[in-house]
Amino acid sequence: MADTLSFTKKTFTSDQEPRWCPGCGDYAILAAVQAFMPELGIAPENTVFVSGIGCSGRFTYYMDTYGFHGIHGRAPAIATGIATAKPDLDVWVVTGDGDALSIGGNHLIHALRRNVNLKILLFNNQIYGLTKGQYSPTSEVGKVTKSTPFGSVDRPFDPVALALGAAATFVARTIDNDRKHLTEVLRQAAEHQGAAFVEIYQNCNVFNDGAFDLLRDKTQGAHNQIRLVHGEPIVFDEGTKCVRLGANGRLEIAEVAGTDPDAIITHDVHGPPSLAFTLAHLSQGPTEPTCMGVFRQVERDTYGEAIQAQIGHAKERLGEGDLRALLYGGDTWDVEA
Amino acid sequence: MSKTVEEREHVVVRFAGDSGDGMQLTGDRFTSATALLGNDLATLPDFPAEIRAPAGTVHGVSAFQIQFASTDVATPGDHADVLVAMNPAALKADLATVVKGGNLILNEDAFTSRNLEKAGYASDPRSSGELDGYQVYSVPMTSITVRAVEPVGVSKKEAERAKNMFALGLVSWMYGRPTEPTLEWLERKFGSKPEIHDANVAAFHAGYNFGETTELFAHQVLVKAAPAEQGTYRNIAGAQALAWGLIAASKTSGLPLFYASYPITPASDLLHELSRHKNFGVVTVQAEDEIAAANMALGAAFAGQLGVTGTSGPGLDLKAETIGLAVITELPMIVVDVQRAGPSTGLPTKTEQGDLLTAMFGRHGESPIPIVAASSPSDCFEVALDAVRVAVRYRTPVIVLSDSFLQNSSEPWLLPDPASLPAIDPAFAEANGEPFLPYARNADGARPWAIPGTPGLQHRIGGLEREDGTGAISYEPENHELMTHLRRAKVEGIASSLPPLDVDDPDGDAELLVLGWGSTAGTIRAAVQRARAGGTKIASAHLRWLNPMPSNAGDVVRRYPKVLIPEINEGQLAMLIRARFLVDARSFSRVQGRPLWADELDEAIEEALHG
Numbered sequence: 001m002a003d004t005l006s007f008t009k010k011t012f013t014s015d016q017e018p019r020w021c022p023g024c025g026d027y028a029i030l031a032a033v034q035a036f037m038p039e040l041g042i043a044p045e046n047t048v049f050v051s052g053i054g055c056s057g058r059f060t061y062y063m064d065t066y067g068f069h070g071i072h073g074r075a076p077a078i079a080t081g082i083a084t085a086k087p088d089l090d091v092w093v094v095t096g097d098g099d100a101l102s103i104g105g106n107h108l109i110h111a112l113r114r115n116v117n118l119k120i121l122l123f124n125n126q127i128y129g130l131t132k133g134q135y136s137p138t139s140e141v142g143k144v145t146k147s148t149p150f151g152s153v154d155r156p157f158d159p160v161a162l163a164l165g166a167a168a169t170f171v172a173r174t175i176d177n178d179r180k181h182l183t184e185v186l187r188q189a190a191e192h193q194g195a196a197f198v199e200i201y202q203n204c205n206v207f208n209d210g211a212f213d214l215l216r217d218k219t220q221g222a223h224n225q226i227r228l229v230h231g232e233p234i235v236f237d238e239g240t241k242c243v244r245l246g247a248n249g250r251l252e253i254a255e256v257a258g259t260d261p262d263a264i265i266t267h268d269v270h271g272p273p274s275l276a277f278t279l280a281h282l283s284q285g286p287t288e289p290t291c292m293g294v295f296r297q298v299e300r301d302t303y304g305e306a307i308q309a310q311i312g313h314a315k316e317r318l319g320e321g322d323l324r325a326l327l328y329g330g331d332t333w334d335v336e337a
Numbered sequence: 338m339s340k341t342v343e344e345r346e347h348v349v350v351r352f353a354g355d356s357g358d359g360m361q362l363t364g365d366r367f368t369s370a371t372a373l374l375g376n377d378l379a380t381l382p383d384f385p386a387e388i389r390a391p392a393g394t395v396h397g398v399s400a401f402q403i404q405f406a407s408t409d410v411a412t413p414g415d416h417a418d419v420l421v422a423m424n425p426a427a428l429k430a431d432l433a434t435v436v437k438g439g440n441l442i443l444n445e446d447a448f449t450s451r452n453l454e455k456a457g458y459a460s461d462p463r464s465s466g467e468l469d470g471y472q473v474y475s476v477p478m479t480s481i482t483v484r485a486v487e488p489v490g491v492s493k494k495e496a497e498r499a500k501n502m503f504a505l506g507l508v509s510w511m512y513g514r515p516t517e518p519t520l521e522w523l524e525r526k527f528g529s530k531p532e533i534h535d536a537n538v539a540a541f542h543a544g545y546n547f548g549e550t551t552e553l554f555a556h557q558v559l560v561k562a563a564p565a566e567q568g569t570y571r572n573i574a575g576a577q578a579l580a581w582g583l584i585a586a587s588k589t590s591g592l593p594l595f596y597a598s599y600p601i602t603p604a605s606d607l608l609h610e611l612s613r614h615k616n617f618g619v620v621t622v623q624a625e626d627e628i629a630a631a632n633m634a635l636g637a638a639f640a641g642q643l644g645v646t647g648t649s650g651p652g653l654d655l656k657a658e659t660i661g662l663a664v665i666t667e668l669p670m671i672v673v674d675v676q677r678a679g680p681s682t683g684l685p686t687k688t689e690q691g692d693l694l695t696a697m698f699g700r701h702g703e704s705p706i707p708i709v710a711a712s713s714p715s716d717c718f719e720v721a722l723d724a725v726r727v728a729v730r731y732r733t734p735v736i737v738l739s740d741s742f743l744q745n746s747s748e749p750w751l752l753p754d755p756a757s758l759p760a761i762d763p764a765f766a767e768a769n770g771e772p773f774l775p776y777a778r779n780a781d782g783a784r785p786w787a788i789p790g791t792p793g794l795q796h797r798i799g800g801l802e803r804e805d806g807t808g809a810i811s812y813e814p815e816n817h818e819l820m821t822h823l824r825r826a827k828v829e830g831i832a833s834s835l836p837p838l839d840v841d842d843p844d845g846d847a848e849l850l851v852l853g854w855g856s857t858a859g860t861i862r863a864a865v866q867r868a869r870a871g872g873t874k875i876a877s878a879h880l881r882w883l884n885p886m887p888s889n890a891g892d893v894v895r896r897y898p899k900v901l902i903p904e905i906n907e908g909q910l911a912m913l914i915r916a917r918f919l920v921d922a923r924s925f926s927r928v929q930g931r932p933l934w935a936d937e938l939d940e941a942i943e944e945a946l947h948g
Contacts, residue, residue, distance in 0.1 A: 014797070016809065045792045050636070051799075061797050061810065066789040068639055069799025070632065071662050077629040081636020081644065082789065084620060085595055089640070089789050107632075110625040307620055314615035321617030323588050323755040326581060328569060331518065332752070333373050337567040 007038035012047075014064040020055060025176035025202035026123065030062055032182045033121075037063075040090070040190050047090045050079040052099040054130050055204075056123040059094040073104025076111035076120065080303070083117050087304030090190075093120040098128050101137040101157050109166040115194040117302040121186075122159055122199045123176075127208035140285055145207075160295055161280040163197040164273050170196035171276065172294040176203060177216055181227075181292065188294055194302045201286060212286045228279065228293035233264040236289065243282065251278045253289060269297040340549075341556040342513075347406030348560055349414030350508060353431045354423030354444075356389050356399045359501040364401025366505055366522060370514040372572035372749055375562030376405040379859060380574075381413035381932065382745040386602075386686045393455035398430040405512075407561040411859035411866075413746065415934035419511075421504050423447060423478070425456035432468075440472045442507070444500065446479035474553055478503050478544075485543035489535040499540035506544025513559050516545060566751055573750040575714040575743035576606035579673065582721025584617050587643050589722070590729060590761035595637035597622040597630040598647045602685045603741045604675040607647045627652040631659035631672070638668040639798075641765060641788030643725065647673035649741075650692055651682065653699070660734055661700040664824065666798045667776075667784050669728035669735075671721075676740040678930045687930025688742035690855050693909040696736045697884060703821050705828040707731070708883040710738040712858035715750035717743060720881070726761050727831055732783040738883070740905075742932050743856045768793030775808035782827035832885040838893050841865070842876030849873075849946055850897035852922070854880040854910055857903055857933050864938035875942065883910070891918045901925055901945040903938055 012034045020026045037047070047065040051057040053072035060067035070078045075093045083091040093111075100108045100122050111118060127145070128134040134147040138159065143152040163171045170192040174185040182200065189196035201212045214224050226236040226243065234243040235256060242264045246252035251265060268275060276295040283290045301309075315321075350367070354360045361382055371378055381402040390397030404414035416436040422428040424447035435441065443463070453461055462468055463475060482503045486496040502523075509516060519541060527534035548554050587594035596619065598608045612621045620637075624630035630646045638644030648656060653674045663670045676692045678684035696708045707727050711720040720737055728735040766773075766785035775796040776784050787794040796808060804811035805819055840850070853861045858879050865877045878893055880886060894900050894914055900922040902911040908924030915922050925941040927933055 043792070044795050046790055048640075048789050053800075060799065063797075065795050067795075067797030067799075068636070068666075069797065069801065071658055071800050074628060074632040074659065077624070077632035078636035078639070080622075080629075081595065081597065081633035081638075082640045084622065084633070085593070085637040085640040085642045085644075086790065106625050107629050110629065307622075311615045311618055311620070315618075318616040321584070321588075321614060321619075323585055326584065326614070326617075327571075327752050327755060330571065331369055331373060332569050332571040333375065334569050335375065335565045335567055 007041070007043075009035045009038060011044055012037040012064055014062050016061045018062050019058065021206050023205040024055070025125065025204070026055060026059070028176045028179065029121075029123065029182065029200060029202065030059060032179050033186065034063070036183045036186055039187070042090045046088070047092070048079075048082055049092045049094060050075045050082065051094040052096070052104060054096040054099045054128070056094050056096040056099065073099055073102070074107060075099070076104065076107040076118065079118050080111055080114070080116045084304050084307055087117060087302070087308060091118050093118050095120065095122050097122065097124045097126060097136045097138040097159070101159060101162070109162070112163055112166040112168040112195050112197060114303040115169050115300050117194055117304055119189050119196045120198065122197070123202040124159060124199050125202045125204035125208055126211050127204050129204050129207050133207040140287070156285065158280055159199045161277060164277050164280060164296060168197045168296070169194040169298050169300050170294070171296045172197070173199045173201070173292050175201040175212065175216060175292065185294065188297070192297060194300060214288070215286050215290055215292070224289045226282070226289055226291045228267045228291050228295065230267055230269045230294065233261070233266050235264065241289075243279070251282055253282070269294050340554070342559055343556050344559045344561070346408055346560070347404060347410065348419070348512065348558060349402065349404045349417045350419045350421070350512070351400055351402040351417035351431060351434060352421045352504065353398055353400040353427035354501070355392050355426070356385060356387070356397045357392065358399070358423045359498070360399045360401050360423070363501045363505045364403060366519050367508060367514065368403055368572060368747060369522070370509060370518045371403065371405045372570070373518050374515060375565070376407065376560055377410040377563035377565070377749060378403055378405040378572070379410050379413045380747045381742065383931075384686055386684070391455075393424055393426055393452050395426045395430045395456060398427050400427070400431055402434070405560055407563050409563065410748075411863035412932065412935060415936050419508070421508060423500070423504065425453045425458055425462070428462065429456045429458060435471065437470055438472070440474065441468060442474045442476060442504075444478040445475040446477045476507070476547070476553070481543055481547065482540045485539045486536045489532055489539055491532050491536045495533065495536060499536045502537045502540035503544035503547075506541040507548045510545045510548030511554065511558060513557055516541070565749070568751045570749045570751055572747050573715050574745060574747040575711065575717045575739055576745070577610055578715050578750070579711070579717035579721050579737070579739060580607050580610035582718035583611065583643070583645055583671070583725070584614055584619065585718070585755065585758060586722050586725035586761065587617065587619070588755075589758050590643060590725060590763055592641070592643035592729070592763055594619045594645065595634060595642045596620065596645045596647065597624045597633035597637070599624050599627045599630050599652060601627070601649045601652050603677060603744050604647045604649045604652070604673065606744060607673060607675070627655035628659060631656040635659060635663050635666075635668060635670050638663075638670045639666070639788070641763070641786070643671070644669070645671040645673065647675070649675045649677045650679045650695075653692060653695055657700050660706065660736075661702065661704050662800050663734035664700070664704045664706060665800055665803070667732045667824075669732055669786070671724050671728055671735055671737060673737045673739065675744050676738060678928065684930045686741065688740045688856070688905065688932060689928060689930065690740060690857070690905040690909070691928070692738065693854070693883060693906065694912070696738060697913070703825065705825050706884065707733060707735045707828055707831055708738060709735065709881060710855040710883055711743055712855060712879055712881065714743055714746050714748050718750075722758065723881075727834070729761050729763055730783065730834070731781055731827060731831055732786055733828065738855060740856050765791065766794055767791065774806045776803050777806050778823065782823060782830055829885050832888045835882050835885070835887050837889040838878050838880065838887040840876055840878045840893055843869075844874060847874045847876035847897060849875050849899040849901060849942065850894065851875065851877040851901045851903065851942065852880065852894065852910070852914070853877070853903055854883055857905065860933040860935050860938055861903060863935040864942060867935065867939060868942050873942070873946065880910070883913070894918050894920050894922065899923070899945055901941060903933055903941060905933060
């Protein structure tokens with residue numbers, strides 16, 4: 001095995017030239033992932049990227065690891081097979097809002113509730129890009145696209161809330177153009193044992209440009225990104241605004257000035273899911289101040305471990321499987337020559 | 338009173354009752370005792386789709402049929418010699434299965450006006466003349482059972498529940514079956530519940546003694562042991578044989594078995610059986626849906642395990658896209674399809690061979706895939722091994738076709754020596770210093786199986802067309818055509834590793850060839866033997882591999898003036914044979930959710946020859 005210290009960005013970069021549209025947010029995410037993988041100290045041969053269909057699906061080809069570009073929506077299921085068969089592998093799923101939340105919604109929630117040891121990166125651009133611009137399950141109501149010339153009437157999913165509802169043990173949100181935050185969230189996801197779900201707001205400059213400007217633009221973002229830090233009071237907009245407990249147990253945004261410091265919510269990623277869930281619902285979408293960072297991180301047995309433990313117990317109790325004993329056990333009879 | 342003993346070559350017994358009456362268990366126990374006696378046998382469980390349809394109705398009738406003989410048994414029998422009917426509904430549902438003049442053993446206590454009405458009888462068939470020509474034995478099974486069980490002190494309900502053991506005891510006496518296997522089984526089953534155990538034993542003895550002492554039954558029937566090859570035998574059903582075959586393949590290949598499946602009748606028994614054997618390192622996943630199950634198996638195959646998914650017709654439809662992905666990624670994966678009557682939900686518990694063309698063509702694009710079909714319950718073991726051998730050697734998904742009848746039916750199985758099973762070499766790729774070409778091919782046309790964790794062989798595969806050799810994405814027109822041809826040639830090339838199609842034609846001058854596949858093997862064997870005994874010159878052959886077919890398949894079907902293809906579908910193999918070999922093969926088709934009967938095949942043979 002190669003010396004882990006010698007891993008560089010190049011180690012994880014394949015010879016395939018990325019073919020996304022110029023200006024696509026995917027480039028920034030790819031660069032961040034390639035640059036950050038060496039820090040994990042995991043050899044490329046022990047790393048697997050699995051993707052589905054959509055612009056994000058191409059990601060697999062640009063990583064010089066093992067890779068499986070699957071079919072639409074099924075990446076979490078393929079990855080479940082890989083990670084369960086070989087729990088020692090570092091398995092990443094790259095997916096999009098259509099891939100993960102529409103055609104593959106079932107596999108996503110089941111991978112999360114099983115706590116399969118997967119890092120799931122959901123590139124959310126709120127649009128179908130590869131099929132040239134239809135609304136997606138995260139597009140806002142009223143969205144005008146080729147398939148909704150009079151505006152979409154479908155209510156969008158909030159991916160973070162969905163993942164929390166599926167009992168995910170690690171749930172986070174970050175954004176494509178903030179390399180530092182993106183890398184930090186990915187690092188925490190990588191260190192998590194179990195299913196780690198990361199929603200990445202990703203700009204599609206061709207079919208849905210500017211969807212995240214309120215958060216993505218440097219100046220506006222400074223006002224509207226609510227950065228979640230475990231153990232810290234939730235304040236944003238240069239310390240002027242906070243999240244506090246309002247009437248009826250709801251969380252609300254308020255001015256720090258005039259708020260009792262004890263009423264400001266302190267972020268806790270390990271607590272009950274209700275806080276994370278309420279934070280996820282604080283905004284109606286990225287057109288309002290929105291929480292970013294790790295929402296929740298708790299420990300639970302991974303699927304692969306649980307399955308291997310069961311096999312271990314069965315071997316202890318019944319002994320290592322013996323084919324002859326299996327075939328010849330029970331009611332048999334002999335016929336003499 | 339002394340009773341006479343009549344010797345018979347073969348007998349067909351059918352147990353029928355309400356879903357809750359324990360008829361499958363009764364049949365199963367009778368089968369075990371029969372197997373231990375050394376008879377050849379074949380069984381046919383026949384149950385309704387509903388778990389417990391309204392009691393006493395025809396919809397809720399569950400039946401179990403067994404043919405046993407002192408000679409070779411090919412089928413569970415076209416018609417029953419004896420029907421044990423636990424209520425009027427069972428009589429109503431199954432009278433047509435009894436041979437004219439056959440024996441009807443009726444549970445007299447169940448023939449109340451209420452039950453007759455629920456079964457749809459306007460008048461009591463026992464006195465209406467409807468049963469004229471049958472030998473009717475009316476036995477108050479429930480009340481005798483309750484009286485016999487009384488000393489044990491269980492509730493009346495528990496006592497009545499034991500009436501199936503009374504029926505088993507009675508039929509065991511009628512055919513001279515040993516009682517020990519049943520008593521031992523009751524001990525194992527109810528050892529921890531002494532009262533239930535005692536009640537069942539009392540009911541069983543009561544039934545046996547009833548046959549022996551009452552004057553109702555004048556004689557006992559004896560069926561001697563069938564001559565059989567030397568060795569150790571067990572009785573086995575198809576589902577168990579298939580599961581064990583997969584476990585055996587896992588052992589002989591060293592590939593851990595990864596089975597992902599979604600519950601579906603009748604394939605669920607595979608999931609149940611494999612889940613019991615985790616000490617063989619078997620991973621079983623009950624997936625969230627059929628599509629997930631297929632993708633998990635494919636993911637496991639990519640990771641270097643024996644990835645298997647199992648389903649039945651509707652699930653095969655759902656897995657189609659994933660099987661296509663397995664075709665283009667050229668990974669070994671096994672897809673088991675336990676066929677049932679379709680289309681759509683169809684008849685979920687009834688058998689059919691309706692998925693052959695779906696297996697063959699049920700994917701978009703040119704998507705060739707090897708297909709192998711089991712011909713008997715015990716053959717499921719060998720078929721599983723064959724499928725894995727081909728999948729691993731040729732790096733290809735393989736579809737295994739079984740069916741509802743094979744899964745549930747059972748027969749004696751001459752056990753193989755596990756040490757004699759040939760090894761399967763996964764031949765994983767290893768780095769050799771050269772640039773790795775994931776789509777380079779060996780002499781078999783197979784690509785390397787390079788599994789994650791192997792240094793230096795990192796590569797990317799997927800559903801997009803690959804460039805020959807490098808495996809890079811390629812949209813080149815010529816390359817697509819080349820890859821299409823290479824995938825087809827690889828699958829066709831498997832024929833060179835298959836034994837030739839074996840033709841049963843003693844004199845070599847038959848005028849008619851009967852060609853079959855899958856679970857109809859027994860029926861065809863029986864019908865061909867009968868025709869031959871009647872002086873007809875007739876040949877038969879049975880296809881194990883449907884794709885590719887053995888290299889001599891074309892020569893065989895062209896050699897005979899007439900070809901008859903019996904199938905439980907509307908002529909799917911016949912269509913393939915006609916299209917591929919340009920022969921005027923005639924189809925014999927039945928789609929009634931049951932196995933073919935030998936006597937209807939007799940007629941088809943007669944018509945094919947002289948019609």
